[in-house]
Amino acid sequence: MDKQNFVDYIRVYCRSGKGGDGCVHFMRLKYQPKGGPDGGDGGRGGHIILKGNAQLWTLLHLRWKKHIVAGDGEPGSKNNRKGKDGRDVVIEVPLGTIARDEQTGQVEAEILEDGQELIWVPGGRGGLGNAHFATPTRQAPEFAQKGEPGREGWKILELKLLADVGLVGFPNAGKSTLLAVLSAAKPAIAPYPFTTLQPQLGMVAYRDGKSFCMADLPGIIEGAAEGRGLGLRFLRHIERNAVLLFVIPADSPNPLADWQILVHELEKYNPELLHKRKVIAISKSDLISEMQEIQIRQQFPPEIPLVVISAHQQKGLQELKDVLWQQLNV
Template sequence: MSNSNFVDYVKIFCRSGKGGAGSVHFRREKFVPKGGPDGGDGGRGGHIYLKGNAQLWTLLHLKYKRHIFAGNGQPGGGMRSTGKNGEDIYIEVPIGTVAKNAETGEVLTEITEDGQVEMIMKGGRGGLGNWHFRSATMQTPKFAQPGEPEEEGYIILELKILADVGLVGFPNAGKSTLLSVVSAAKPKIADYPFTTLVPNLGIVSYRDHKSFVMADIPGIIEGAHEGKGLGLRFLRHIERNSMLLFMVPADSEDINAQYDILVNELKMYNPELLDKKRALAITKCDLVDEQARKDIAKHLPEIPSVFISSVTGEGIDKLKDMLWNSLNE
């Protein structure tokens, strides 16, 4: 996923189809001059659906298709014939997409499985033909129902990356380097903050042909929950990960303080994130000596932790074991 092609937020205008009008029609044949009403119903308007597609990783295909209209229902006809239904529209989206009403912010639906189909806008019902309104006292009704109107409005689609393990840390904490070491992903890596501007996914191979998915998420800064830095743009991607791997460099001045800041940013954004399983990786451990590691280990938070170096490979297998066991508890 290149930076320019990763789109995780789009706002689209949708309009469902309006229902077709019912028919006002009377049966007229050669020897049946007064056959009574036989007007058929109008067809329903087209619905608009979201459909999960595991082959999609981004909302890029919707970036320039901002108006989506379903077909209108056709009017009914004589001989009780029902009008044709309007064409339904299926919008294919990546797994992890959330649809919201742009005006109210209400969540309409979430796509979490491949092939999952959810309606986001309902087409209008077709009107009833005059055949339905006949009675003993009204044998020739000269009216029928109009079709129901369409629905329309702006829909916001947000993509929240689905992964087993989400990497959480400050910019330049070594998240992208770790992902490049444990998977075939090729994220952009450089020795300066905010190298990663979009999430990267990698499949981590484990023992006996097992695997799990890891997501490298753009770095947090203090105040991210208020929108500072990349702020809210990346925080929503953390919501869908099964567990969170916090990453703090071994040469940091105060590892506990950095961890506390990261946890607080998640708490301020969404307190439910703290219910997820957590682990801590002390990165770049090749930069400190054995005595420094022992001093650091005495003051670590009470969660599973491991010292790793993506450069030398130290601790990588131990990290995989820790993550796999935590995911499968």
């Protein structure tokens, strides 16, 4: 898919429906001229509802839909007839979508399952008809309740990709090549930075017909948490990954420093990311000697699983999948 078609952030103006007014009416029959109040209730205003759709992976279909308006409830009528509820609006979104209020920043809804439905912006309640207000001392109330207004305001829909494993690394670290080798995904691959301008998802086949989802995210650079490069826009996707796979190129002048910078950027963006399970993959190992490989292994924390791989030579790939599967099922 073209990079312009990946949309993970949408700003929309939402307005739910107004509740219908309650009715003021008195029963008038031929043989019962003063039958008492029989005004019906107003219908509720239409809701704006979010629904999860596993077939969607972008918010592109909402790009040009800037105003989402639900229907108003109809007023009640005589004979205790309730007004019709307002028309609901159902917005289908990909799994991993978070809905926020733009003004407060508060998370209002989160969609994680296919078919999951949540009322995002509720419609106003319908007003009660005058039949509800009759009492022994007030048998003919000449008033009814007004319907509640709907809610309106600018809202944010933000997609955070749901993947088991997220690839984290500098531009041109070999993440796209690794994803292409491990899965059927076809990410753009070229020997220059920022080849990946949009997240890529791929299913990695494991043993006995099992599989897990891997996401290749645009490369992080130093200062990404402050908005440099492409990192800030896509750091949100890392929050959804169960395991973070740090891809460090073996031909880097200082692999340990690369690792420390990546960890520091994640910590600045969201310190909770450091509590996720982590795996280190030293890529492009075909460019270094065995002695250099041993030296690199000794530099990294022993408590974090480390696998030396080469996508070009198919080296260490099965071992990497074994380690990732183990971390996903701890």
